[in-house]
Amino acid sequence: MSTHTEAGHHGPAKGISRWILTTNHKDIGTMYLVFSLIMLFIGGSMAFVIRAELFQPGLQLVMPEFFNQMTTMHGLIMVFGAVMPAFVGLANWQVPLMIGAPDMALPRLNNLSFWILPFAFSMLLATLLMPGGAPDFGWTFYAPLSTTYAPPSVTFFIFAIHMMGISSILGAINIIVTIFNMRAPGMKMMDLPLFVWTWLITAFLLIAVMPVLAAVVTMMLMDVHFGTSFFNAAGGGDPVLFQHVFWFFAHPEVYIMVLPAFGIVSQIVPTFARKPLFGYHSMVYATASIAILSFIVWAHHMFTVGMPLVGELFFMYSTMLIAVPTGVKVFNWVSTMFRGSMTFETPMLFAIAFIVLFTIGGLSGLMLAIAPADFQYHDTYFVVAHFHYVLVPGAVFGIIAGVYYWLPKWCGKMYDEKLGQWHFWLSFIGVNLTFFPMHFVGLAGMPRRIPDYALQFADFNMLTSLGAFLFGTTQLLFVYILIKTVRKGKPAPQLPWDGAKGLEWTVPTPAPYHTFATPPVFGDK
């Protein structure tokens, strides 16, 4: 593949303007990833405050109103600031490399969609300093707590959400256009690597639901400032309408946060099992069915709002159905490992932990789908345990696995395997210590979003807090590993993983600033 000699191309610009003005998918990918890492630590420090307050019964560190601001901001920042941008960053780096495209289809738009984010999040974080404090109504911001009863900063929150939404929609459009138009000659849709497939489907979900989020916050804005009563019962509105619109966005949103991780794991497991992915086609169909089903299950978050019986039954059945395609994915991963020739480098460890722990989250999700039982689980720590299992050892482990997996190609250096293993095991222990006991306190009756709790929950909460401190500090090790790799890692070989397949591995190491200036011919490996 001598076509990659970059003699005729200019390299990156120098200094800060490289980053502000760049239209290069690799630079933008890096910025997204660094941004998301920063947000992970900001959101994580809020989790620290939460867990420190909950370390023992009684109020000790923060006031309840500040506690509510912490839970709200923690959720918003982790969802919109850490997980989503990380996946967009991975897509920026990997989608062009994996389909043999020279860059994203709309590079200037790409620059814009990134640079919206720092402004959106600065504004969101600035609300912490405003009179009345930051948003304190939970990341689900149910009306009328978030409208009539909200602190003044709600307006800035709405504006920040609008900006994040625009950024996500622009990013999603870019990814779809790139995948549809810029595949290497000869690469058909059913040749796409799974990471690309899952991202394509995710991008469609984003385009479908981000406008719904924009709509719901706009309705809030109207209620707060312009005298409408969408969600105000006294004016003829309906607070439950808010929840329907919100969850019509937010349920697909949870799949937005996990489908790309499915893709990453589907790349990593075959590499380290040295065996082709089992059931490629059914993986694609399963992803698509999950995405489609995700539009008809939203009200399972609202089993207690008093829907009519038929409504409850419909949403119960449709939610249970999601278990089928999800099960298919898990079975396929296990079958890929079966009779493989496995090694367990850091990316594989994170991928396996993903499969196991995500499945635990999936099974508790199945329990939550059963409406009559959900009356007991709803709004307790059981739910908190469930969604943290699918988001932390799910989405976040997927992202970390992807970073370890592709890092050698990105920067041309190998990370320190021993430290990587430490990072994995400490994270694994920390994550389970944090989130497993939450199942127990939830079942025993501890509601979520409370700064103080009854005495029978004390032991498990303490355990959870200790786990959270462990998990949080362990991520500093991750930063150290990344910096160490970039600064003085050993040079990585052209193909760092002997089982890895795909176009991204055909480019030199480190991946040059411009790749595939001449399209590769697919199938000509």
Place this chain on the structure above:
Amino acid sequence: MTENITVPSQMQRRIIPARLSFFRFFKALNYLGYPDWQKQTILIFLVWDWKNKKKRPILRTKSNFYLQRATNDGCTIRCKENAMCRLLHLFSTALVLTPAPLVALEFNMPAGVTDTSQSVFNLHMTIFYICLVIGIIVFGIMFWSIFHHRKSKGAKAAQFHGSVLVEVIWTLIPLLILIAMAIPATTTLTDMYDATESDLDIQVTGHQWKWHYKYIGEDVDFFSILATSREEIENRKQKNPNYLLEVDNALVVPTNKKIRFLFTSNDVIHSWWVPDLAVKKDAIPGFINESWTLINEPGTYRGQCAELCGKHHAFMPIEVKAVPEVEYLAWLDAQKASKLAAAGAVDKDWSKDELMAAGASVYEKNCAVCHQADGSGLPPAFPPLNGSAIVQGDKTGHMQLVINGRQEKGMPAFGAQLSVADIAAVITYERNSWDNQTGDMVSPAEVQSLMDSQ
């Protein structure tokens, strides 16, 4: 460590005097607030030793280590060793082995005391076991391959990559399992939705941050407010076993009667949840939800508000006292009698001191959550009453505000919540407390005539 505590019957099964759980060891400063903490003996720390610049574990006894609470407002910890002191201040993670009366661990959903809660519990356990079996099979195969099919053991990778037959099988089997789960779930749900033919209807209204219960057709209604003391919450006093789960007026209901609840809310969305009854329903402003229960066993059943409803969401518990029907009827009569007595209070001639005394307790219970005990408020959300122009201004304006509230700004309309005497008392109290020294008083009769004229 053999202290005996008397607890209401229902909590009994949750309390054990001494408990041996493995991480009991990891009790931290939890019991800092316990007066008897000094009896606690062993402390284990992993500390950073500033002098020797290394970490070391220490086992400490009371003899060379002490903690002292110096002030009420915050915790002041004094240690003989500075290093330890810093550590405590930083993380408060001293690991204390504590011999305090403890509450037993609960791992699982309570089976509860109604047929519904029992069938929900059975449903929960069934799904749990199904999930467990699925988990064991899937992870079993996975870990088996992880141990056997590894490169270091010389495993050679097979190259198969699909099989329509197995893929169809593992799509169909889960589908069948799901159908098997859906059937009992549907039956239970249908039953839970049938609130017809109730013997007793109770309207439950959520307020920021208390519950209001109204016995429909009985002319009995009251508020139910958290009874746990501020001292306990702020760690200045030993926490009692019902910490945060106790109220001033419990909801009293008869056993073996079908009770229908009608839920609504006065402000934001709340959710009324009592695990032992398996009832959780959102209380939504402007809408009415219904649910029902039929309690088999007398006892006290505790729950909490489950939907985030603002600052004091954690502090609006629910206490349901189920008693045999005769006892219930007697209680109902007593309620009606005390209501009549309260109505007479309007005509009574109140002295200012009486009003001030009554007002102090009304204020503490109803107003202090927002306006704070010292009247300083929490601006900008909740204005201070100390020095407020309205409070120091003319009586009518003050009365009107308290009676009608300012719902859209978050000030409840207390005309609908408090008795006339209580309103008069609390207004008098506000006008003559802290720096507000108007010197005047508002009598129940004045409040009554203002309310009549509206």
